Amino acid sequence: MKVWIQRTLAGVLGASVLLGGLSAFAAANGEPGRPGWGQHSPEERAAHQAKMLERIASRLQLDAAQKAKLDTLAATMKAQREAMGGAAGGPRAELQSLISGNSFDRNRAQVLLQQKTQALQTSGPQLINAMGDFYDSLRPEQQQQVRDFLNRRGGPRGHHGERGPRS
Template identity: 50%
Template sequence: MVMKSWIKRSLAGLFGAAIVAGSLSACGHRMHGDGWGASTERMAERRAHVVERVARKLELDAAQKAKLDALATRLAEQRRTLMGEGDPREQVRALVAGDRFDRAAAQALVTQKTAALNAGSPELVAALGDFYDSLNPAQQQQVRDFLQRRGGWHRS
């Protein structure tokens, strides 16, 4: 399906703004060791824990769990790509290091992150679709219910 150019620009701007906002919030606090600076090993452990928890909640079979794991791997790859080189907090600090906000550098950062998002999104969307389509109707309803609630699996 071909999207209208204004929709593409709006989505790109929205994602770019979210990335910059996330970077700014990262400057303000850490996420208990699971945040921006977590090691690759720690992130892999966390991802495996989440996959196990979701698999239990949805009562996934082995094939479904494999698709969920593939989705989690794609999400982690997309995160690494979005993070790019260097510390995001340092990137944001550099924008406000002088007397004036560095608009050109901020726009370049947003453009870079948006390009990374666009490059990885087809594989991510395919993995998400493969996982969701592998679910039976009751499991799909559980996912929809989860998305309707505020919070996450830990609150159910």
């Protein structure tokens, strides 16, 4: 294949990846008329989380002790998400600050990376322990339900981020 064709294809592929990433970022953080998770009020997020936890508890038929461990896991995940969230405005504002000038602010990006890494290292062990405590409290058939759920859907959001079939 000629060099110019290879370069053209590489350029088109790179532009596609960049545009796909930006559109996914926009979809996850809300578009005009379609609010993302970060645009909901704290009360709406809390209500959604409570509904989600109740659904998990119902599907797995959790007892009171297991529900308490699930609540601890959810609180730990929320704390880690907040620690990773960064400055007011969240990831979108951080990205906008990196590209607000004529060139990408690599120094600020490195600082953000270090901050996120530090937050992950600090809160990671608590998250691992909370997940381990919850999972280990499950009966073998409940653990199998969790494994089946993840295998069936390819993870919490399915393959490539789409929702899998509801059961």
